[in-house]
Amino acid sequence: MEITIESVETPALTKAHLADLLFEQIGLNKRESKDMVEAFFDLIVSRLVAGEDVKISGFGNFQIRTKAARPGRNPRTGEAIPIGPRRVATFHASAKLKEQISGSIPTEPTEVEWNLGSEA
Numbered sequence: 001m002e003i004t005i006e007s008v009e010t011p012a013l014t015k016a017h018l019a020d021l022l023f024e025q026i027g028l029n030k031r032e033s034k035d036m037v038e039a040f041f042d043l044i045v046s047r048l049v050a051g052e053d054v055k056i057s058g059f060g061n062f063q064i065r066t067k068a069a070r071p072g073r074n075p076r077t078g079e080a081i082p083i084g085p086r087r088v089a090t091f092h093a094s095a096k097l098k099e100q101i102s103g104s105i106p107t108e109p110t111e112v113e114w115n116l117g118s119e120a
Helices: 015-026 030-049 095-103
Strands: 054-056 060-067 070-073 080-083 086-093
Touching: 015 030, 030 054, 030 060, 086 095
Parallel strands: none
Antiparallel strands: 054 060, 060 086, 070 080
16 A cells, blocks of 8 residues: 655645545545544654654664753853753654665756746
8 A cells, every 4th residue: 555645835744734644545534534643653652651662663763762861051142051861752764764765855956947937
């Protein structure tokens, strides 16, 4: 099954847009589509909060990393500020995703037609 994205109105793909794509291309109703997207992300979040890694084959790995406390600095005032220990989520793309991304760069320049609204 291949899901295509014809046009994205915003520069980012949103959860609402993902739900719309499930509705349009898979045939789920709108409520099921929204619930599926929410459940997917809720599952990822709950696993990360529990300290577990999330591995999605062909896409990448989400991991929790614990950062140690360190000294920081307020860039405006120069005042030293302690930064406490914290957990952060990281994402590492899979080799397959990296290959797909790097393969999508055109090797030769393509001709672009500009329509500046000068049609009569």
